[in-house]
Amino acid sequence: MAINGIDDYIAAVKQIVPHARTTTRTTVANVWFTLLDIAGNPGAASALAAGNTANGVVPVAGITGTVNGRPFINFTSGLGYLATVDFGSTVACRLRIVDVLFAVGAFAYNNTGTNSLSSQPSYSSRIPSGTDYTGLEIWLQVTTAFVTGNNWTVSVTYTDQDGNTGHTTGATSALAAASLTIGKLLQLPLAAGDTGVKKIEAVVVTNGATAMTAGNFNILVVRPLWEGRCNAANTGDTHGIGETGMPQLWATSALELWVNADSTSSGLPEVTFEIASK
């Protein structure tokens, strides 16, 4: 059942989900990084790699027996919403919670040419109405640090939000190893006129001279849920239901915390968010 009013929200089942990291990650100023594989609570993921380069996977919430590093989501029926978010960090930064809908990788730095996917699993059950693919984003996620090169590019071919195939993000500018450190996230721009993505069709890699000699990456499709700002070290805020807008999420949502630090350390972010379900 949907939460349609204040009374519905008050009566809703509420799960409080703390999410904290106990170790920092070296970052690049003003660049997004994942913290999925960093120690904390929930326990760190055992690996960043998606584990499938042929079809891709639809990541899911943490469950018993898995080591994917994602929070457990407790509601099993009805509709769920990200309601309130308490957040803070030991460094000035932006924080983001996303639902990772699709992941393919990890591709090696030298998987050059067109890596076509097939039988890609659908993530339609994790988007509003099952049909609204708008607002989804394509990101590159570095799973193993790149080494040596300075002329590496990637582009992604995809089906857009309306089901039109063969669209492309276009190739990135030439990327150097120093800018592809572990955990780094790089958003790939959609084609003109596109507002979302229904399916990843292919990943195209070039490894020009000076070539990379190591490195691995995933391609992700994510749905952004929330973002907040810590203006200075040891600050944060609380976003109530009016500020979060209560985006819908699912019992299988693969929630992930990203950080965009002002400086070169992720700091120790702590986010406590509430999932309201009815």
Add this chain to the structure above:
Amino acid sequence: MSISTLAQLRSCQRQRVTLSNKTVTSNQLEAPAAATLRWHSLWFIGGVPSAGSSPNNTTTGVVPTNATTGAPSISSFSGQTGYVTRVDITASDNEGNAPWRFFLCDLLFWTGPYAASAGLTTLSSQPSYSSRLPTVGGNPDYTGLSIWQYIDSGTISGTKTLTVGYTDQDGNPGHSTGSVTFAGLRIGHMTQFPLAAGDVGVQKIESVNATAGGSGNSGVMVIRKIGHALYMPENSVPQRITRHWDESSLTQVFSDSCLMLVLQGNNVLSNAQNPTMLATCDISIR
């Protein structure tokens, strides 16, 4: 009965709990190293509530309650459901305009203190804290609980390392946190343990392993976070912050909850500034 409507929330019985009316000294609050921001429990500081002490139990551990010395007093609402619907914090001093962060938690279980080189201590007959947890499908929800180290007394000299063995949120025993290594911390300082890969909570503490050198006592606690708040002085003037029900998540608490306020101060402190922290919360009951 639960609170299900705004009208019920407005009309229900409510009690105001004093979480803290304590003066915090710079020496108590300041982190040992300028680059390290540390969480600090107000448990061991005198005032209202009065200063608490360590459980002094390293064999079974203890489930503290609202009746434990150091815990805020909660009037019993047995048979009813209580929710934190408002948190209010103010300080008497600006501390150089630097921000402070707080979180409120229910201290569910703790054990200690352990001497610096106590080695491995295995607990037995640990008391359960399941009655202090919200339920999911009729079962206590152990997800979202976290394990923390706390300093019991004095100042840690040298470098000490703690590792904790625990049963995870689903009842699987034999899991281990990553180790927490610390030096120079003072009484009340707290450090969170990282859980094992795949874990999101804890059902029971099984063992504590205190290794390496150094001196000073520390212990281990399991907490359930209720919410965070940020205190931000403005223009060198102390401020007041209030979190209402739409921000406090209507988090459930219990008649015997051992509420504890934890703060993270800044590192640039003046020895002349010893702020009094006044914090209250409302528990709405139905």
